[in-house]
Amino acid sequence: MKPAEKVRIEPALEAISLEKTFTVRGGLPGSAAKKVHAVSDVSFQLQPGTTLGIVGESGCGKSTLARLLLQLIEPDAGDVLLDGSQILQTRAGLKAYRRQVQMVFQDSSASLNPRLTIEQSIIFGPLIHGVDKESARTDAHELLTQVGLEPTLYAGRYPHELSGGQRQRVNIARALALRPKIVIFDEAVSALDKSVEAQVLNLLNELKAKLDLSFIFISHDLNVVRYIADNLIVMYLGEVVESGSVDRIYENPRHPYTKALLASMPSTDPEERTHEAPIVGDPPSPIDLPQGCRFAPRCPSAEAVCTANAPAHDPVGAEVVRCHMADPVSGHSLAGQSS
Amino acid sequence: MSTPLLKVADLTVRFRTEKGTIAAVNGINLELQRGQVLGVIGESGSGKSVTLRALLGILPPRKTQISGAITLDGRNVLSLTKRELSKYRGGEVSMIFQEPATALDPVFTIGQQITETVMRHGATTKAKARARALEMLDLVKIPDARSRIDNYPHELSGGMRQRAMIALALSTGPKLLLADEPTTALDATVQIQVILLLRELQRELGMATIFVTHDVGVAAEISDRIAVMYAGRIVETGTASDVLKTPRHPYTNGLLTSTVIGARRGETIDCIAGMPPDLAAMPQGCAFAPRCPLATTECTAAVPMLKKSGADQFVACIRQEADGRHAA
Numbered sequence: 187m188k189p190a191e192k193v194r195i196e197p198a199l200e201a202i203s204l205e206k207t208f209t210v211r212g213g214l215p216g217s218a219a220k221k222v223h224a225v226s227d228v229s230f231q232l233q234p235g236t237t238l239g240i241v242g243e244s245g246c247g248k249s250t251l252a253r254l255l256l257q258l259i260e261p262d263a264g265d266v267l268l269d270g271s272q273i274l275q276t277r278a279g280l281k282a283y284r285r286q287v288q289m290v291f292q293d294s295s296a297s298l299n300p301r302l303t304i305e306q307s308i309i310f311g312p313l314i315h316g317v318d319k320e321s322a323r324t325d326a327h328e329l330l331t332q333v334g335l336e337p338t339l340y341a342g343r344y345p346h347e348l349s350g351g352q353r354q355r356v357n358i359a360r361a362l363a364l365r366p367k368i369v370i371f372d373e374a375v376s377a378l379d380k381s382v383e384a385q386v387l388n389l390l391n392e393l394k395a396k397l398d399l400s401f402i403f404i405s406h407d408l409n410v411v412r413y414i415a416d417n418l419i420v421m422y423l424g425e426v427v428e429s430g431s432v433d434r435i436y437e438n439p440r441h442p443y444t445k446a447l448l449a450s451m452p453s454t455d456p457e458e459r460t461h462e463a464p465i466v467g468d469p470p471s472p473i474d475l476p477q478g479c480r481f482a483p484r485c486p487s488a489e490a491v492c493t494a495n496a497p498a499h500d501p502v503g504a505e506v507v508r509c510h511m512a513d514p515v516s517g518h519s520l521a522g523q524s525s
Numbered sequence: 526m527s528t529p530l531l532k533v534a535d536l537t538v539r540f541r542t543e544k545g546t547i548a549a550v551n552g553i554n555l556e557l558q559r560g561q562v563l564g565v566i567g568e569s570g571s572g573k574s575v576t577l578r579a580l581l582g583i584l585p586p587r588k589t590q591i592s593g594a595i596t597l598d599g600r601n602v603l604s605l606t607k608r609e610l611s612k613y614r615g616g617e618v619s620m621i622f623q624e625p626a627t628a629l630d631p632v633f634t635i636g637q638q639i640t641e642t643v644m645r646h647g648a649t650t651k652a653k654a655r656a657r658a659l660e661m662l663d664l665v666k667i668p669d670a671r672s673r674i675d676n677y678p679h680e681l682s683g684g685m686r687q688r689a690m691i692a693l694a695l696s697t698g699p700k701l702l703l704a705d706e707p708t709t710a711l712d713a714t715v716q717i718q719v720i721l722l723l724r725e726l727q728r729e730l731g732m733a734t735i736f737v738t739h740d741v742g743v744a745a746e747i748s749d750r751i752a753v754m755y756a757g758r759i760v761e762t763g764t765a766s767d768v769l770k771t772p773r774h775p776y777t778n779g780l781l782t783s784t785v786i787g788a789r790r791g792e793t794i795d796c797i798a799g800m801p802p803d804l805a806a807m808p809q810g811c812a813f814a815p816r817c818p819l820a821t822t823e824c825t826a827a828v829p830m831l832k833k834s835g836a837d838q839f840v841a842c843i844r845q846e847a848d849g850r851h852a853a
């Protein structure tokens with residue numbers, strides 16, 4: 187028998203050791219400029235047809251990562267690959283890339299131009315990319331139907347004539363108008379009412395299957411992420427501290443930060459309330475990073491090794507746990523014991 | 526049972542607008558005991574915030590028609606004079622919001638704001654008021670309160686700003702705290718800290734609380750009792766356990782089913798069909814009937830009253846038998 191040839195399915199999108207710092211001026215005149223470490227050494231693979239969730243505390247770098255992926259800002263180091271290829275950093279290259287990777291933001295009202303009708307908003311992108319007006323309009327009406335807004339009723343309306351949930355549907359239709367392969371959602375359902383949120387999530391599942399899409403889904407609602415995402419990356423202070431399948435991480439989180447984060451989910455049973463906050467205080471400043479492991483100052487299991495060295499990790503592995511306890515040879519007293 | 530701290534009888538709030546009269550609150554009755562926490566859940570636009578604003582006495586008088594009675598500690602809030610109202614607001618009753626910016630002024634330090642509020646509500650000296658401010662910042666567990674007291678709101682993290690707003694609201698020792706989604710904008714780790722803090726303070730200070738939220742989990746964590754609002758009415762109320770575990774109104778049931786919590790990945794979530802009614806043209810009878818899977822023609826005849834159903838649960842639905850089953 188011939189050994190099976192191993193075919194590598196290219197990830198739809200891949201990030202390789204992305205790095206981004208922002209330079210900010212000190213508070214006092216004359217004080218030196220400082221560096222904000224927003225995204226440090228972030229790698230992941232988005233498999234075609236799947237959804238990758240991104241979670242982590244406010245300020246941990248989720249939106250910065252999204253902007254890097256969209257090529258809205260330039261990384262200090264690292265690469266983004268689309269279907270296994272580098273992105274041409276020319277005008278035409280970026281234009282072609284942005285057609286394939288679209289984004290939906292949280293604030294549905296701020297991202298629609300109040301002076302354009304719904305239809306005008308949706309065909310705006312396609313017109314710029316050279317689609318003729320008639321077919322752009324036909325597509326727009328089809329998309330409106332797909333997101334559950336009857337075109338004869340809604341195409342001519344202005345954003346202020348829609349509810350929040352309806353506006354977010356328009357944003358989704360607009361993101362899809364260029365027939366992208368990948369859509370990044372940055373807190374896109376967070377401002378919606380829970381019952382509208384459920385409708386929008388149903389819609390996303392439906393469209394993803396129908397249009398062969400891959401999603402990146404940023405949210406601080408851990409219930410939403412569990413429902414929508416297949417794989418997950420957990421970020422802390424700019425780094426990926428844990429990644430893997432959603433099922434594995436929710437059932438068996440291995441990094442102490444992931445454990446604390448998941449234990450912070452409110453109970454839905456009034457008789458089984460939470461009695462103690464799993465983690466207190468604020469994360470350290472991304473300007474003056476702690477020595478060693480970035481989570482050590484708040485970690486219940488921190489030992490000398492944690493503040494001495496940064497934990498080793500496998501940069502391209504699908505399952506990452508950036509913690510000395512997950513590394514059998516780190517010297518941490520609990521190393522290798524964690525499940 | 527002892528006399529309730531708060532009694533609301535047939536509270537109705539209408540707004541006059543260009544598009545007609547909006548019936549935002551349509552006859553709410555509720556009682557709240559001292560030290561009790563009432564969670565209020567319901568879809569966007571169901572009148573949760575307007576109810577809280579009526580209780581705090583901050584609805585714009587010229588555009589608003591309010592009727593019914595709000596009695597706090599034996600006094601009718603709706604007949605307070607302007608002077609009495611300004612003592613009542615932020616004194617006997619305080620409110621906290623989703624966005625701390627609603628309550629905190631960006632041009633004053635948090636210490637100045639708490640000190641000023643405490644002075645306005647009767648502290649004798651500035652030194653005493655500042656001591657009280659420090660005590661409050663300690664109470665809400667702002668680390669290193671002694672140096673944080675002179676910070677401006679923008680110099681604090683989101684979680685700390687939320688704590689500072691809570692400190693400001695509690696500094697006058699209110700009997701009733703009105704909380705309008707104070708944890709919605711926070712991330713999970715900070716949210717649970719703020720919930721636990723509020724639960725602890727509320728218990729220690731014996732303060733009654735009405736806590737509005739969209740999140741069933743948050744409601745479960747904080748509420749003794751829960752009221753479910755739909756189109757400006759309370760359609761179901763009872764202990765948190767009863768309402769969340771054995772919902773008896775079809776709307777409550779729909780609300781608790783149309784959630785990602787417990788849903789399997791990729792599986793369609795069961796949503797309540799349709800949209801809430803136009804409050805400028807309320808439907809006849811039960812406002813939920815147009816969306817209700819159990820509705821019959823009878824439902825549109827009259828607005829159903831809250832009726833006892835089970836030991837300590839009240840439901841406004843005529844399709845509901847006393848034993849909690851739906852009429853066949």
Ligand SMILES: Nc1ncnc2c1ncn2[C@@H]1O[C@H](COP(=O)(O)OP(=O)(O)OP(=O)(O)O)[C@@H](O)[C@H]1O
Nearest residue numbers: 208210222224243244245246247248249250251472
């Ligand atoms: N243009 C910028 N200049 C300076 N600092 C920035 C800039 N953009 C982001 N930062 C900082 O980078 C860090 C990461 O910010 P980012 O917005 O990516 O976080 P986030 O995880 O999206 O947070 P949230 O959950 O609150 O949206 C923060 O400390 C932020 O203050």
Ligand SMILES: Nc1ncnc2c1ncn2[C@@H]1O[C@H](COP(=O)(O)OP(=O)(O)OP(=O)(O)O)[C@@H](O)[C@H]1O
Nearest residue numbers: 540542547549568569570571572573574575576804
């Ligand atoms: N000042 C006002 N003038 C006119 N209509 C108003 C006014 N304030 C509120 N409303 C309307 O009253 C209804 C109830 O609003 P309210 O803010 O109480 O809803 P809510 O239950 O708090 O919703 P959400 O969950 O979105 O905060 C809404 O239809 C709203 O548009």
Ligand SMILES: [Mg+2]
Nearest residue numbers: 248249250372
């Ligand atoms: Mg963000």
Ligand SMILES: [Mg+2]
Nearest residue numbers: 573574575705
């Ligand atoms: Mg509200």
